[in-house]
Amino acid sequence: xAAGKLDTLELAQALIRCPSVTPVExxxxxxxxxxxxxxxxxxxxxxxxxxxxPETDNLYARFGESGPNxxxxxxxxxxxxxxxxxxxSGPFAAEERGGVLYGxxxxxxxxxxxxxxSAVSGYLSEGRPQGSISLLITGxxxxxxxxxxxxxxxWLKERGETLDACLVGEPxxxxxxxxxxxxxxxxxxxxxxTVTGTQGHxxxxxxxxxxxxxxxxxxxxxxxxxxxxGNAHFPPSSLQLTSVDVxxxxxxxxxxxxxxxxxxxxxxxxSSASVETWLRERFDKAIDRSRGADYELSxxxxxxxxxxxxxxxxKLVSEAVASVTGKAPELxxxxxxxxxxxxxxxxxxxxxGLLNATAHKVDEQVPLEHLxxxxxxxxAVLERYHPR
Numbered sequence: 071x072a073a074g075k076l077d078t079l080e081l082a083q084a085l086i087r088c089p090s091v092t093p094v095e096x097x098x099x100x101x102x103x104x105x106x107x108x109x110x111x112x113x114x115x116x117x118x119x120x121x122x123x124p125e126t127d128n129l130y131a132r133f134g135e136s137g138p139n140x141x142x143x144x145x146x147x148x149x150x151x152x153x154x155x156x157x158x159s160g161p162f163a164a165e166e167r168g169g170v171l172y173g174x175x176x177x178x179x180x181x182x183x184x185x186x187x188s189a190v191s192g193y194l195s196e197g198r199p200q201g202s203i204s205l206l207i208t209g210x211x212x213x214x215x216x217x218x219x220x221x222x223x224x225w226l227k228e229r230g231e232t233l234d235a236c237l238v239g240e241p242x243x244x245x246x247x248x249x250x251x252x253x254x255x256x257x258x259x260x261x262x263x264t265v266t267g268t269q270g271h272x273x274x275x276x277x278x279x280x281x282x283x284x285x286x287x288x289x290x291x292x293x294x295x296x297x298x299x300g301n302a303h304f305p306p307s308s309l310q311l312t313s314v315d316v317x318x319x320x321x322x323x324x325x326x327x328x329x330x331x332x333x334x335x336x337x338x339x340x341s342s343a344s345v346e347t348w349l350r351e352r353f354d355k356a357i358d359r360s361r362g363a364d365y366e367l368s369x370x371x372x373x374x375x376x377x378x379x380x381x382x383x384x385k386l387v388s389e390a391v392a393s394v395t396g397k398a399p400e401l402x403x404x405x406x407x408x409x410x411x412x413x414x415x416x417x418x419x420x421x422x423g424l425l426n427a428t429a430h431k432v433d434e435q436v437p438l439e440h441l442x443x444x445x446x447x448x449x450a451v452l453e454r455y456h457p458r
Contacts, residue, residue: 076191078441079171081105082184085146086164086173092147092213093124099146102183102207106131109191111205116225118217126210126217130226133194134202138234140455141204142186142448143219143413145211148175149430156432169438176436178429182239183207185441189448199456204233211409215372219409223416233417235383237451238410241426242402247440248391248447252421253384254303254377254403255411259334259342261349262368263288268361269326279361281328282316288365289314289330291352297336297345303377304337304403307345337403342371373411377403383418390450391422394443422447 090096103113111131119125132139151161151174159165161174171181190203208218226233242252265285270278289311297307313331336345346369357365378384380401392398405426413419424444428434 075195076105076188078184078188078445079166079438081188082171082176082181082441083164083166083173085180085184086171086175087162088146089162090146090148090175090209091150093126093210094147095127095209096146098180099127099129099207099209102146102187102205103129103131105187106205109133109194116222118221120216123214123216124210126208126213128209128218128222129207130204130222131207132202132204133190134199137201137232138455139202139204139232140452141206141233141236141417142239143206143236143409144179144183144186144239145208145218145409146175146180146183147209147212148178148180149212152432158433166438170435171438171441172433172435174434176428176434177241177424177426178434179239179241179423181436181441182241182423182444185444186239186448188445189452193449193452197458199452199458201456203452203456206236208409215409220412223412227416233413235455236410236413236417236419237387237448238408238413238419238421239423240408240410240421241423241429242405242421243423243425246395247425247443248395248399248422249397250402250404251384251387251391251399252403252405252410253380253401254338255373255375255405255407256304256307256335256337256403257340257342257375258372258407259336259345260370260372261332261334263330263332263353263365264368265328265357265363265365267324267326267328267363270324272322272324275324278324279363280324281363282325284357284363284365285314285328285330288353288356291356292349295352297334297348298339300337301339303401304339304375307334307336307340309334336375338375338377340375342369342374373407376411376414378414378418378420381418384420386454387420387422387451390447390454393450394446
């Protein structure tokens with residue numbers, strides 16, 4: 071791919087054609103590094119490995135040495151395509167037809183990466199910025215998120231290199247392009263609740279202690295009461311049951327154990343620790359331990375809730391959006407987790423990308439017009455952050 075001002079569609083297609091299903095690099099970082107080096111970026115490939123998680127390749131690229139350092143963060147890894155035969159064209163064919171680009175990663179988030187790199191190429195073609203522009207691109211955002219952005223941020227800190235503001239290119243748009251800029255995210259807590267009782271015959275329940283009866287009361291205790299009512303920036307926290315299982319193939323045996331899985335998406339009224347306390351208080355009241363029943367609660371937290379309050383950075387991004395779309399975006403916190411949950415500990419962060427409607431779906435797609443307009447928005451962000 072030639073240096074100079076880049077074509078967003080051409081770069082997006084080249085990236086999609088790299089089968090970088092997490093955690094496989096698939097040539098996507100090689101491609102980005104080649105393109106960015108031709109634009110004058112200094113690139114660092116940063117593979118990290120940790121026992122229990124796949125080795126992940128990452129890329130940090132920087133143009134300039136002085137501050138402030140505006141960073142774009144994203145990921146080239148994608149989720150599996152699923153049944154390739156269900157796609158109208160190959161998931162990695164990057165076919166464009168009828169003004170729409172199809173392919174795995176088109177919106178989440180190779181299209182966004184292409185738009186930013188294209189915007190940078192146009193911006194740099196008219197002169198150097200006073201500060202720096204950097205890209206932090208990981209290969210495990212869709213995976214365990216162990217050997218990716220967190221490790222790169224630690225590497226930067228050890229080098230004494232700072233980020234002053236960060237734009238994450240996740241697909242944040244809902245109904246129209248750039249209708250939402252995210253300035254925070256809910257936390258996510260996954261729980262396994264295991265209740266033990268006493269196995270027995272269903273005809274003699276007095277000789278057993280049915281763990282399902284305890285489990286039903288315990289689950290009712292946490293789904294019948296709201297954690298909170300939300301606040302100015304967050305919707306109410308949500309607890310969703312995802313599985314109840316006993317592994318019991320017969321109808322005349324009271325099981326000895328019953329298990330439930332659930333997820334809690336919590337706002338910044340809570341921390342994962344306070345959510346766990348809330349859960350245990352209600353479980354302790356609902357279970358009857360008089361006959362020996364008890365429970366275990368196993369919790370895994372994939373991210374804490376956070377908010378970067380509206381301020382100069384979100385204002386700049388909103389103004390850049392309005393200059394292209396004619397309408398200021400909503401500042402929101404909805405959706406799942408993203409690597410912004412790590413970046414917020416290092417600098418102020420906002421997220422802005424393509425429509426999320428087809429992310430992770432068969433025939434993931436983006437209108438070419440959206441790629442062009444997102445490129446223009448990113449260019450407007452660069453112009454405002456690094457005015458010349």
